[in-house]
Amino acid sequence: MPTAILSVLFFLSALLYSSVGHGGASGYLAVMGIVGVEPAMMKPTALCLNILVSAIAFWRFYSGKNFSWQIFLPLAVTAVPMAFIGGMTHLPSYFYKPIVGAVLVFSALYSFKSAKVLTADHSLKPVSKWLLAVVGSILGLLSGLTGVGGGVFLSPILLFSNWASPKVVAGIASAFILVNSMSGLLGLLMTGGKLPFELPIWLAVALVGGFVGATYGSKRLADPMLNKLLAVVLLIAGVKMLGIFEYMANYFW
Template sequence: MLPEDIILTVVILLAAMLYAAVGHAGASGYLAAMALAGVSPAVMKPAALSLNILVALIATTKYYRVGAFSWPLFWPLVLTSIPFAFIGGSVTLDAEIYKPLVGIVLVYAACRAFLWADTRSSLAIRSPRKVLLMAVGAALGLLSGLTGVGGGIFLSPLLLFLRWAEVRVISGTAAAFILVNSIAGLLGVISRVPELPRWWVVLSVRNMAVGQPGYPEAVGIGSGYCRHQDDCPGMKPCWGCGN
């Protein structure tokens, strides 16, 4: 493996551990790391969604076991977020649009980390209206599918600001929200791009996690990868174009 490949793997693993501790899956961290490494946008979204699924599944299980979860808060959100995440995942944005959009998301994530760092959980909890939760779910689901984030970085501060749940419940609910949105978004990507091998996502995630040979080529960095990925039609794996 090349040094930059090792660094990217380590950064992704650290992001996964840090984000999982607060009920998030780390998509903004993965996207930032992959963007800095020069990974193609066609690869960034499905890779981030796949990593989201793995990390959010672990976080959701842990929070649910300790009772840090709210079904009344969760089901109206995902009722609309799942179909919209699927729609967003099926949309292939041009690099000129996708990169600035992801950049906005990453800037927001950084600002949120500072602005909400000292937020207290002593405020009284309010009961949200179901129709409002459904509207929020639809908007965040679409954004999740389009960019490859799970939506938790937007959902958590919103729930906290509106005092719709206590912090520990927000973390658990956000983790589950990220999980279902990431699954729906990834299914949308696969439904739109049938030429993308079904095993590709699993392979890329495994290689990212354990640093197995083949990872550089799978994610678009290192030797043997087509450097003209933005010119390749659709979202075909660029190593197949022969350049």
Template sequence: MIDPNLFVILLFAAATPYATVGHGGASAYLALMALTDFAPEQMRPLALVLNLFVSAIAFIQFRRTGAFDLRLFLLFAVAAIPLAFLGGSIDLGGAWHRILLGAVLIASAAALVFRPQLAGTETHPPQPLVALPTGAALGLIAGLTGTGGGIFLSPLLILMRWAEARTVAGISAAFIFCNSAAGLLGQGARLDALPGQTPWYVGAVVVGGLIGSGISATWLPRKALIRLLALVLVIAGAKLLGT
């Protein structure tokens, strides 16, 4: 197990760049926990708790600037939230959970690195028959793995031209918060599984979330940081798939 003080620093370093794009950072927290041999029963609830704080901060910050579309959010969230609750209630067992989580971490890295930049293009909202099952799938993955699903929703919204780039962060933050809460409730709010250092971990990501969501993206070397985060995700995913 890694020294708790060092883990606090790593959590802060992960939360800050994630918050700049409206993400809670669960995939990075899970990657760090996988690399530092956290107990499996601690990983999902801790990642979801940390996700709740950072995504809430990010949503508040982006909502203040008008970067949110309630109708588009609901198109995905209505089906995602109950499926996130269902996913959170399912225990896949150690081996299957490691395989799914490893695959999700590697896919998350790809979503970060290859996130398309299509700002300024004309957008159109998706049809409900497309958005609802998409949200359901992302919600189920979020609940099963302890993530919020936003790391997949963000590039999808931009790639499919369903939303303007400036509104994607706000939508993703709200989506992540709701799925994280539902996933945690689906696990029976297993706060008893959380490590004793959790308040310090929460403090680290809260500070990171405030800084990341409160500054202009142009002030942060985001590309380099995101690539570093993607590398961590790939290493952790490979570690999980190889065990």
């Protein structure tokens, strides 16, 4: 496993994602997919890095008063148990890779779209706690199954529905990712999941990247151009995980 290459890429992912309150799981999954890490190691690695970086992001955004307990609690109450169930579920490679690929493609589209939303004005709307609970349960299960924290889905829902401002969305997303990732990792470990030997190195670089990114993002919104560049990486990784490159190669050659 190319530890040095992954260390650099994990640092950059943590830096970029933490600036918008995310733990970076879709970024970690993307680079691992591109490098060719085996699926059995992708999920636990992404969850561990997610926990560390989202905790830093939550601390920075919460300290800056960019958070809403009224929105977060209904989401978390249903998301945490569903993330645990998802973490206990070990999908075979031929199921896991397409699902993660679809998540990465969605993440790419969201990154393109959010580059515009970050600079837009928002007229906030109230939201039902029951609706938030339903959203939380669905995203929690998806989080545990794939190793993402769910923030890449929660953020566009909150933003595009105008339920919270961009910075508050970042604070809520960081807390949501944190509790989901902890629950998902617990479920994974209880069913025999293994952690990679190189994990301490990757945690160290993610710690630095997450701290710098979260400190920057909690004070000012992320650069829209970074979101667009990130979207390109996610799209390439998603297409690779979906096997589209292999299909095209076989079809044309």
